[in-house]
Amino acid sequence: MNDLLTRTRPFLTALGIAIALSQAVPSMAQTASRIQAADFIVAVVNSVPVTNSEVLLMRNRLVRELAGRGGQLPPTDRLNREALDMLINEKAQLQQAQDQGIKVDDDQVDQAEANLASANQLSRQAFHQRLAQEGIQLSSFRQQLKNQLILSRLREREVDTRIKISEQDIDQYLRDQAQATREGPVDLNLAMILVAVPEDATETQVRAAQARADDIAQRARRGEDFAQLAKAYSQAMDKGANGGVMGLRSSDQYPELFVDAVRKLKPQQVSAPLRSGAGFHILKLLEWRQSAMTVTQTRTRHILLRPTAQLSREQAVARLQEVRRQIQAGQTSFARAAQDISQDGSASQGGDLGWTGPGQFVPEFEQVMNRLQPGQISDPLVSRFGVHILEVLERRQVNVPEKEQRDIARAALKEKRIDEAFERWVEDVRGNAYVEMRDPPQLPDLTPAATQR
Known part of the structure; x- marks a missing residue:
């Protein structure tokens, strides 16, 4: 199986951002040195x-996260309170994890650190250097x-594994989603009765036609057979044949006037008469269904080089830069280059990864x-598996099968x-902990004037 299709659950976003350069506050080394001599329990x-x-x-970490997302800093007092609150929650949860015997060894920390370095397109040595610079x-x-x-393991044990989703839950979710998307494209089956109004009709003729349409609509709403009313009174081109049924079709194939009129109706309900250039229309909503869910699939091929002791990441990038240049110059083909040098299982297929969603x-x-057309x-890119160049071959829209929709x-x-259960769990853990507040934190101000002093 292709390594790229083995998608791991992302985690520790905050720590991934932690190496981003922050200009919003002095560096941690500077600020830490100011309070080191006067450290105390808060x-x-x-x-x-x-x-x-x-x-x-913790506060500096929060500031870096905000800077990495381009967000504005809240007032210093609020940041201080949030940092202290997060630490109290973290301490309480770590104690619960310890009570449950949850442990993480150095090898697992090494792997997590390597993943973070790779996600930031850095070697571990460069990653360590960036941390030191910060x-x-x-x-x-x-x-x-x-x-x-x-x-993370504590949350999985205490929260994630306890969440159960039933088939009835999924049915209701799909119904709710369908109702919520009535503003978007849907498939409609409508029946119509038309009371025609001539182009040169007098005001008296228009009022008479409207009165007739109102009477027909009321009779249909009282339960008379809509199909029989259509055959008896409709002045549409088919004279109400087939009971006025126009058939199941996409909403964009119906007049906007019709779609707007039935948007709030339930199946089998009848609308009030609608005026158009042709006359007065009475509509019955026979069926409403959400249009088939579609996704974009992409067919891609790639070339992968895995850095080793003999091939550094920088050398792999340079080599793939040259291969890309040769392909674009017509000196070789992408498929031939993939067969010759790619270290992925797709190499024998010219790097072709097939259609993926x-x-x-x-x-x-x-x-x-x-981002590619x-x-x-692409230029060389670094993933957790190595260095790649990739080419997008084509794209298509495909309907999502019902099973995948349910998934x-x-x-x-x-x-x-x-997310909801996690918030409740955090509150419960905090509520069951004994928390004694001591002296308030003494932290440097984050206002621009203070940071420039």
Whole structure:
């Protein structure tokens, strides 16, 4: 099986952003040195202390995350409170994990660190250098990484595995989604009765036609057979043949006037008369169904080089740069180059990965693929599997089978319920912990004037 299709669940986004350069506050090394000599306990969670320096480090982490997302900094007091609150929750959860015997060894931390370095397109050595430039001690970073791995496992045990989604839940979700998407494209089956109005009709003739249409609509709403009323009174071209039924078709194939009129109707309900240039229309909604769900599939091929002791990442990038140049110059073909040098299982097929849908590749690969137009070849990109160049061959829209629609619904429901359950669980853990607040944190101000001093 192709490695790229083995998609791992993303985690530790905050730590991935942690190496982003932040210009919103002084570096951690500078600020930490100011309070190191005066460090003190600001809170106790059960028997575990929370120190002033820990709050500073957490606050700096929050600032870097906001800077990485391009967000504005909230007031300093609010950031300080949030940093302290997060630390109290974290300490309480880590104690629960310890009570349950949840552990993470150094090898698992090494793997998580390597994944973060790869996600940021850095070697581990360069990753460590970036941390040092930011004033982040490697030992502190690895401890925080270990804590996040422990908390992730605790959440999976306490929250994720307890969420169950039934078939009835999925049915209701799909019904709700269908109702919510009535503003978008749907398939409609309508029946119509037309009371015609001549182009040169007098006001008296128009009022008479409207009165006739109102009477027919009322009779239909009282339960008279719509098909018989259509055959008796409709002045449409087919004279109400087939009971006025116009057939199931996409909403964009009906006049907008009709679609707007039935949007709030339930099946088998009848509309009030609608005026158009042809006269007065009475509509019955026979069937409403959501248009088939579609997804965009992409057919892609790639060439993969895996860095080794003999081939550094930089050398792999340079080699693929040259291969890309040769392909674009017509000196070789993409398929031939893939067969000659690619270290992926797709090499024998010229690098062809076939048709794939959203979420089937790792994010760093898929993001580049989605930006390319058919026929374009990417610059070398680094993923957790190595260095690639890729070419998008073609794209298509395909209907999502019912089973896949239900799988999508199940995943969406589970994610929503996990988020809700996680918030309740955090509150429960915090509520069951003994928290003693001590002296308030003493942290440098984050206002522009203060940071420039």
